[in-house]
Amino acid sequence: MKSLILFILSISLLPLPSVASTDKVLTLALGAEPETGFDPIYGWGKYNRPLFQSTLIKRDNALALVSDLALRWRLSDDRLVWSVDLRQGVKFNDGTGLTASDVKFSFDTAKQSASLHDLTQLERVEIKGDYSVEFYLKQADITFIDNLVNLAIVPKASYGAQYGLKPIGSGPLAFVRWDRNQQLIMEPNPYYYGQKPEFSKVIVTFSDEDSRYARLRSGQLDLAAIAPRYAKILPPGYKLWSIDSVDNRGIAWPMVATQADNIGNDVTSDAAIRQAVDMAVDRDVLVQQLLDGFATPAYSIADGLPWGPAQTQSSQPDLAAAKRLLEQNGWQVKQGRRYRDGVAASMTLYYLAGDTVRQQLALAVAQMVKPLGIEIKPEGKSWEAIYLQMHRQPVLLGFGSHSATEVRAVYHSASRGKGYFNSGYYSNPEVDRALDSAQAAASWSESLPYWQQAQALIAADRPWTWLVNLKHLYAANECLDLAKPGIEAHGHGWPLANNIEQWRWQCPSR
CATH class of the missing domain: 3.10.105.10 (Dipeptide-binding Protein; Domain 3)
Known part of the structure; x- marks a missing residue:
């Protein structure tokens, strides 16, 4: 009996995947549906945070470079080698671990593909340990670090031709279902290493500008990207968010x-x-x-x-x-x-x-x-x-x-x-x-x-x-606080979710 009690106690002390802090389901209309799915190798997340996946480095609201998967990064004196040390213990949303092998695979695959990422200066990627990787350049290129920001990491073990239709990643949200031309359903990634979104589910619907506005008027959306012509005629209960951009x-x-x-x-x-x-x-x-x-x-x-x-x-x-x-x-x-x-x-x-x-x-x-x-x-x-x-x-x-x-x-x-x-x-x-x-x-x-x-x-x-x-314009339910969105890049809609972990629902969930 004593051994059974000790076993139960030991199980209770194991870290468990966390869940959303509210049962609120958030329904959004962020704009254009990605034509080729959610594969970062082919450009998903280049102009916005990829959500399903993580990048080595990311930019904060002031556009400064900060850590994501990479805890440290440094450039050699001859400016030809970037050395990156990774977080340990990171998992993809299927529970498998993320290591330097996945980083090398992601960059090698993007380099060999018809990708939007410019990796022409990348000569090779070398694994220096389970959580250490080096990028060797053909010639000095001070802008190569942008690839560490823009190219998200995919799992080597499960990546394939259909990956973009059902992505697996280490980002804050996990893929649930994609109904083409209708909606995308996501939920918090229980294994995410950072602050988790507080919503139990996030649904992104796809429609044109007029349909989005009609759905706002009927109260079907918590947030929608809108055109300027709708900014001054928002339905009751919605607040206008005007976000600066370089778009x-x-x-x-x-x-x-x-x-x-x-x-x-x-x-x-x-x-x-x-x-x-x-x-x-x-x-x-x-x-x-x-x-x-x-x-x-x-x-x-x-x-x-x-x-x-x-x-x-x-x-x-x-x-x-x-x-x-x-x-x-x-x-x-x-x-x-x-x-x-x-x-x-x-x-x-x-x-x-x-x-x-x-x-x-x-x-x-x-x-x-x-x-x-x-x-x-x-x-x-x-x-x-x-x-x-x-x-x-x-x-x-x-x-x-x-x-x-x-x-x-x-x-x-x-x-x-x-x-x-x-x-x-x-x-x-x-x-x-x-x-x-x-x-x-x-x-x-x-x-x-x-x-x-x-x-x-x-x-x-x-x-x-x-x-x-x-200026990127959004109509959001008055109960939804978007915190402090950063300056957005090209692509009205998706970049708004870059700080989705900081969004808060300030009214009782309905």
Whole structure:
């Protein structure tokens, strides 16, 4: 009997997986459904916290680098080796342990895959112990640390082709079920090593903007990402959360003359056309009238960030100067339209169908340039359809990252034609040299002048016409406290959940 009592006591002292601190089920509508599922190897979590998985390092609300799976990280004197020491005792939500083998597997798999993560500088990953790993680079790259922030770790033992449909990870939430085009169901990961979300279940529903608002009005949602047009007409019982972001919108121009393989545009490749459009756009009107003040004017891909432009441009449009510029460059008016050598200043501007902000921006820009004799025809299409046209026609795209590597991906000539990044085939050797120098700098602080030099050169070339930096808007039940959300990156919706462990329900659960 004594031995039985001792056995029972010993069992009671074992650490048990914790459960949610409330029985509240949280229902959210965060925006777009990930098309390829929840696999970080292929980009899930690159612009937001992956939720199901953990990364080696993460950023806090002030964008400072802090520990996640990695307790310590250091760079060798020759800047070619990153050494990382991992937390011990971390488990995936299926109860299996996470070790250096899973870290190596995740990075090796991403490097060998058609991934959104730039691992071109990674030569190899070496395991130095169960909880120690080293990353060897081909050449010095001060920005490689961003991969330690952006690429989440997957389990080597259970990873496969269908992983993104039913992910296993070590993040704060565990996958329960995904009903495509309807909902995603999650619950707290009982093995999570950090502070756990207090809700018993989190349900994310997928619908368009109008449907989300209708569900808010009927009280079916605790929180929803909303468009600016709904911000001032929230249903009773909901509070508006306006979150600062580096999420920008702009027009990517084809930068080369018409070529084979559906590449290039004889109109947009002329710098005078791009400059004239930029001079005609009234960003203050876009911000104040179109977006009800829930945005700021944008002039670069990284406004206000340490690696962004050193100086802010003027937002005042100048139609008279734009017309003179066009005429000086041979674009003459005939029956209200500009022509040069028989080519009309006409183009189609593609945007994502169903995205009202992009639609409104495209329509507004088309009206603003119309007095110049430039015809812009907005057209909403799916991403699949846009992908087939984006090298020959302008596209209204969005970027915005907590990483300077995005500047390189969008503007370096090595990225021409790769995904949605340098879709216009922009190339400037001076920009490439500045970006390469930033990447090879001895420290982060020493890289900043090169990033800013590149931004100045890019601004002169105008491969993009940047329009606005959005404020991300959310309608939340008055009982839901979101604590202090950080500055969000591109992707309205999912980034809000980066601090979901700090969310609190301040009313009795219903």
